[in-house]
Amino acid sequence: MTAASPTARRIFPLRPTDPPVRRLAVLAVVGLGVVAGLGGWLFASAGGAAVGVGVAVFAVGASVAAWRLHRLHPHARLGYANAVTLLRLTLVSTLVIPLVGVSPAPVAIIAVATISLSLDGVDGWLARRQGLSSAVGGSFDMEVDSVFALVLAALAVVVGGAPWIVLLLGLPRYLFGVAGVIWPWLHDPLPPRYSGKVVDVIQMITLIVLQLPGLPHPLAIALTLGVLGALAWSFGRDIVWLWRRRA
Incomplete structure (x- = not known):
């Protein structure tokens, strides 16, 4: 053989x-x-x-x-x-x-x-x-x-003990996956984007900062909202790109 x-x-x-x-x-x-x-x-x-x-x-x-x-x-x-x-x-x-x-x-x-x-x-x-x-x-x-x-x-x-809104920082990938079940074109390949990687790193750094004890809730909420905005921009841009090229 x-x-x-x-x-x-x-x-x-x-x-x-x-x-x-x-x-x-x-x-x-x-x-x-x-x-x-x-x-x-x-x-x-x-x-x-x-x-x-x-x-x-x-x-x-x-x-x-x-x-x-x-x-x-x-x-x-x-x-x-x-x-x-x-x-x-x-x-x-x-x-x-x-x-x-x-x-x-x-x-x-x-x-x-x-x-x-x-x-x-x-x-x-x-x-x-x-x-x-x-x-x-x-x-x-x-x-x-x-x-x-x-x-x-x-x-x-x-x-x-951070505000519950912080949980949203851990959900974008899973929400995107659920959306992909409804709209399969969301699973199409995406071009590599350096800006998307930067947003991901900012997300993880923020989540680590949120582990600090005694972090004031207003600051935690402000950080969370800022990163959520960056994630919405990053995912939104990818969704628009995929939508324009859907079969």
């Missing part, structure tokens, strides 16, 4: 025993330990049940990533980019622990969130540098970003 050609490798899904899937599985096992150990250390007051929820969130996210990798990954290597994105999923899952356990630990939350944000963009750079960019890797990164924003928004409200 001859070895599969490069073309066949691109067309057919990877087997679970192929190197990229195996490597992601090994990294995921390590990630489970990191979520349990780091979360139990930083957010000990949250309790064991909350740690278990954080571990479960990571397990679900890593399983979905492995399934999509198995079906859609076009390369024979996993690449550092996917490993970094998995690390970010580890950190985001750790932040679920103080949310579920309602554990006020602003310094730890801000530290973990800042590390996660600092890694955002590293995965894309690594993928391009290694020549391993893919739609499934970009989707993995985007979904981790979406969960990250939602968890930070919920932490600010539930644990930090």
